[in-house]
Amino acid sequence: xxxTHEKTATSPVNIAVIKYWGKRDTELILPSNxxxxxxxxxxxxxxxxxxxxxxxxxxxxxxxxxxEEINVINNKRLQNCFRETKLLRKEYEDKxxxxxxxxxxxxxxxxxxxxxxVNNFPTAAGLASSASGFACLVxxxxxxxxxxVSATELSKIARQGSGSACRSLFGxxxxxxxxxxxxxxxxxxxxxASSDHWxxxxxxxxxxxxxxxxxxxxxxxxxxxxxxxxxxxxxxNVVPERMKLMxxxxxxxxxxxxxxxxxxxxNQFHACCLDTFPPIFYLNDTxxxxxxxxxxxxxxxxxxxxxxxxxxxxxxxxxxxxxxxxEIINLISKYFPPNQDNQTFFSDPSKLFSxxxxxxxxxxxxxxxxxxxxxxxxxxVKQILHTCVGNGPRVKxxxxxxxxxxxxx
Ligand code: DP6
Numbered sequence: 001x002x003x004t005h006e007k008t009a010t011s012p013v014n015i016a017v018i019k020y021w022g023k024r025d026t027e028l029i030l031p032s033n034x035x036x037x038x039x040x041x042x043x044x045x046x047x048x049x050x051x052x053x054x055x056x057x058x059x060x061x062x063x064x065x066x067x068e069e070i071n072v073i074n075n076k077r078l079q080n081c082f083r084e085t086k087l088l089r090k091e092y093e094d095k096x097x098x099x100x101x102x103x104x105x106x107x108x109x110x111x112x113x114x115x116x117x118v119n120n121f122p123t124a125a126g127l128a129s130s131a132s133g134f135a136c137l138v139x140x141x142x143x144x145x146x147x148x149v150s151a152t153e154l155s156k157i158a159r160q161g162s163g164s165a166c167r168s169l170f171g172x173x174x175x176x177x178x179x180x181x182x183x184x185x186x187x188x189x190x191x192x193a194s195s196d197h198w199x200x201x202x203x204x205x206x207x208x209x210x211x212x213x214x215x216x217x218x219x220x221x222x223x224x225x226x227x228x229x230x231x232x233x234x235x236x237n238v239v240p241e242r243m244k245l246m247x248x249x250x251x252x253x254x255x256x257x258x259x260x261x262x263x264x265x266x267n268q269f270h271a272c273c274l275d276t277f278p279p280i281f282y283l284n285d286t287x288x289x290x291x292x293x294x295x296x297x298x299x300x301x302x303x304x305x306x307x308x309x310x311x312x313x314x315x316x317x318x319x320x321x322x323x324x325x326x327e328i329i330n331l332i333s334k335y336f337p338p339n340q341d342n343q344t345f346f347s348d349p350s351k352l353f354s355x356x357x358x359x360x361x362x363x364x365x366x367x368x369x370x371x372x373x374x375x376x377x378x379x380x381v382k383q384i385l386h387t388c389v390g391n392g393p394r395v396k397x398x399x400x401x402x403x404x405x406x407x408x409x
Contacts, residue, residue, distance in 0.1 A: 005108055006052040007144040008400055011136035011393040013045040013127055014038060014167045015203075015317045017262040017309060018239065018246050019269040020176060021217075022225045028184040029077075029163045032225065033239040035176045036246050037167045038319070039195065040203060041390030044349070047132040049117040049140045050401040057112035063408045064133075065118050080160040081138055082113075089145035108145055116401040116408045121385075127205065127315065134161030135168030139393035151392065155189035171195040171391035173250045175243070195389045198253045202325055205385040206316040206332060208286045217312040220273065220280050230275040234268055255321055259298075259307035262319060266309040284314040286336065286380045289373045293335055294318065296372045297328070300365055326352045326362075329384060333360030335373060336381035346384045 014037040022032035060082070062069045072078065089109040096102045117136060119129055138158040142149065151169045155176075159166035166188065167174045172195040179186035215223075224231050242261055249257035273280040283291075287310055294306045306328050307319045320328055329346065338345030342356040353359060364370060403409045 003106075004052060005054065005106065005111070005144060006050060006400060006402065007140050008048065008050040008396045009136060009140040009143055009393050010042050010046045010048045010396060011132045011139055011168050012039045012042045012171065012390050013121075013129075013132045014040065014164065014174065015309065015311065016164065016167075017258070017307075017319070018242055018265050019311075020163055021221050021269050021272060022231055022235065023163070023221065024178075025182075025184070026222065028187075029159050029161075030184050030187050031163055031176065031178045032231075033235045034178040034243050035164075035167070035239075036192070036243065036250075037164070037174050037176075038201075038203075039168065039171045039174060039390055039392065041387045042394075043390070044385055044387045045119075045121045045127060045132070047117060047119050047129070047136040048396070048399075048401065049115065049133075049136040050399075051137075051140045051144050052114045052402055052406050053108045053111040053144060054114070054406065055111055057114060057406065060113045061115070063116045066408055077134075077161045078137075081134065081141070081157055084157040084160065085138065085141040085145060085147070088142075088147050088149065092145065092147060114402060114406045118401060127207075130162040131164040131168045134158050134165035135393060137161065138165070139169065143395050152188050152190060156184065156187065159184070159187060159189075169392055172197055172389060175247065192247055192250055195391050198250070198389065200253075200321045200323075201255070201389055202320060202322050203385075203387045203389075204318040204320065204325065204328060204332070205387070206290060206318065206336070206381045207383040207385070208284065208314040208316065208381055214282055214313060215280050220276070220282075220312060223280065224272050224276040227277040228272050228275040230268075231272045234272060238268065255307075256304050259304035259319065262307040262309050263294075263304075270310065282312050282314065283310055286376060287314045287316055289335065289376060290316045290318075290332070290381075292373050293331055294328075296369055297331060297365060300367045300369075325386065327365060329353075329386070330358075330360060330362045331364065331368075332381060332384060334364070334375070335360075336376045337378050338381075339379050344383065345381075346386070349386055352386075 016037040018036040020035035024032045062073045086109045093105045096105045135158050155166035155169045170191040173192040176189050294308050298304050305324045309317050
């Protein structure tokens with residue numbers, strides 16, 4: 001009877017408020033600037049991965065959302081994550097057998113793996129699935145291999161899968177320190193504050209329909225590195241100061257400062273995309289209209305009540321304090337009405353609205369200029385997700401995505 005060695009774990013999505021854009025080393029995935037992100041609750045957005053190691057497996061195989069990825073398995077970034085974790089496992093095995101004198105150490109580092117990974121959100125929605133996916137892979141491997149290493153150590157491995165993945169190793173508020181060493185040994189994620197630090201801070205994600213597939217972040221950022229002079233200014237003169245200011249705004253729970261920095265940094269990232277030659281456009285008309293609505297809302301409120309940010313795609317992520325969330329959902333629903341089905345549009349996990357028919361029909365905030373933008377065609381925003389700040393990766397005991405034979409259930 002061959003013993004099963006298997007672990008299942010979940011990992012969260014993170015969305016940056018100081019953006020990572022540009023690499024100084026594309027092999028090791030070393031960034032040209034530091035960044036800061038917030039980790040979202042896994043209740044609504046997560047990757048889940050089961051990894052089994054067995055001497056009976058003939059090769060390492062990977063299934064993503066139920067489909068075997070025959071080509072992806074040889075992907076260099078994936079191979080880097082396997083190599084680094086196996087190396088640590090081998091060191092650990094040697095230590096156990098040689099230094100501590102334990103017999104029969106299981107040589108997991110030599111076994112092939114079956115890996116099954118699923119997301120509970122549509123991968124096509126462009127919601128940082130590579131970040132949660134690679135963080136989950138590396139974390140689950142570290143648990144399977146029982147590696148005696150910290151989350152920061154693991155972040156250096158996840159970074160080699162996808163840069164932003166290093167920040168998903170932690171919950172709460174996270175920085176990725178760019179580091180300066182050539183070998184990348186100081187380019188790592190650190191937690192600024194845990195998930196319960198600022199419970200009033202919540203998140204709305206507006207999923208925007210976008211038929212065409214845009215430039216990937218990996219390609220886009222290197223094109224910006226090669227051609228944009230604005231990016232050089234950003235790296236040298238803007239981000240270092242913003243890293244300090246953003247960290248302080250988070251530690252002090254100063255939403256006004258946090259919101260201003262978040263919006264400015266998103267704007268500058270997209271300005272760098274426009275400054276790329278040929279230019280890259282990630283925002284579409286709906287994204288820009290959301291910016292107008294939020295700007296008018298903040299103007300008429302006399303303070304920042306909402307902060308938008310956009311990654312390498314048109315979806316809007318809005319950070320706001322809990323008390324202002326219903327007002328913002330009403331605003332978005334008014335200008336970007338759903339198709340008939342209000343339940344799919346906004347599932348209202350926190351039960352904010354007693355009657356969903358009222359979505360978009362409640363009074364606008366005082367003095368709000370109703371004509372700031374026209375009402376958009378139905379379904380321009382497909383869905384609004386409401387979530388909060390969450391924890392880092394966790395092991396799921398008694399759960400498995402693999403059947404007895406080691407194939408997806
Ligand atoms: C705009 O981490 O996807 O989301 O390192 O090439 O895999 P690679 O890129 P990736 O880039 C993320 C860019 C961003 C900003 C951010 O998350 O900081």
